[in-house]
Amino acid sequence: MDATPAQAVVAHVTALGGVARTAHVIADGYSRHRIAHAVDLGLVSRVRRGWIAVPGADSDLVAAARYGVVVSCVTAAARLGLWVTHTPETPHAAYPGRGRVAQSAAVVHWQRPIVPRHPDVLEDPVENVLMTVASCLPFEEARAIWDSALNKGLVDLATLKRMPWTGAARRLVDEATPWADSGLETIFVVRLRWLRLPIRVQVWIAEHRVDVLIGDRLVVQIDGGHHVDAQRTSDIRHDAELLLLGYHVIRVGYEQIVHRWPEVQDRILHAVAQGLHRA
Structure with missing residues (x-):
């Protein structure tokens, strides 16, 4: 038997995502005999009764x-x-x-x-x-x-x-809201909402977005791994602009929020105690 029909099975299973129910493939016009032949040739494998996969298929889907x-x-x-x-x-x-x-x-x-x-x-x-x-x-x-x-x-x-x-x-x-640009912003807001202060994310100030604004004047910038080189230079420039406009800026990073939260919270609480969030 020519291998072309078996290869057609491979192409179809690949188009279905690399892993497919045998019943689906049969319903699409490929006979059990053709599927079995593709298995015999090693072009597809039987993952479980009723399921076949092509070589190199997504490992998570194959396991599922x-x-x-x-x-x-x-x-x-x-x-x-x-x-x-x-x-x-x-x-x-x-x-x-x-x-x-x-x-x-x-x-x-x-x-x-x-x-x-x-x-x-x-x-x-x-x-x-x-x-x-x-x-x-x-x-x-x-x-x-x-x-x-x-x-x-x-x-x-x-x-x-x-x-x-x-x-x-x-x-x-x-x-839930669509405004947080990072999960760190969400976690930050959730952990501090007990303060009962306005806490907003992704607010435009001085032609840039700030990650978090507490009250009227306390800006919190949350740095990820991309805050280096040119991005870091831009961040420093924007911080200076914010300071000149009367804002107070606190910068924290991923490791601090995820693993050293008490330090972050303490810094915010002391800033609020000094009224740095007020206009």
């Missing part, structure tokens, strides 16, 4: 098919480019709502999805990702992911508010 789950929660959030504090060594997944889940090292979430999962899907839609992180992560980390999804335009807040959220997600949908 093998164990009968869908990629979700913080693992899916990281794959979407959302802001996460870290990518866990143990992958997170969700029960797809049907079939048997094979034993694996993954953390599996069993909630009913907010958006129904199609049988062919191996990765949760972003709304289901937000649902799983809401129940899995500490509030501030989950809020950072929600804000990140809104900031990137992957979801719309008005649409989210129409969905029947439960548990921690109900609080998140009421508080």
Whole structure:
């Protein structure tokens, strides 16, 4: 038998994302015999009963098919480019709502999805990702992911508010905003909202955006790894402009917020005690 029909199976599975349900491939016009021939030639492999994959397919999706789950929660959030504090060594997944889940090292979430999962899907839609992180992560980390999804335009807040959220997600949908440019900004605001002062993110001052403005005059700039060389020079220039306009500027970094928060909080509290946030 000519290898061309088998290669057509490979091309089709590749177009479906590299991993596909056999039933889907058959429904698209490829016979079981042709699929079996592609397997015999080593052009595709049987990942699990009812699933096949091409060589080099996405390892997360292959694992999801093998164990009968869908990629979700913080693992899916990281794959979407959302802001996460870290990518866990143990992958997170969700029960797809049907079939048997094979034993694996993954953390599996069993909630009913907010958006129904199609049988062919191996990765949760972003709304289901937000649902799983809401129940899995500490509030501030989950809020950072929600804000990140809104900031990137992957979801719309008005649409989210129409969905029947439960548990921690109900609080998140009421508080999440699209304005934070980094999860560090979200974490900063969440941790200091007990001050009951106006705390705004991404405010335009002197033709530049500042990361956080507390009250009227206290600016907090949160530096990431990109604040070097030309960016650093620009930051110093903008700090000087802000000082001349009567603002007080405090700079903090990722490591301080994530690992040395008491130092950051103490600095902010002392600035507020001196009235540096007032006009």
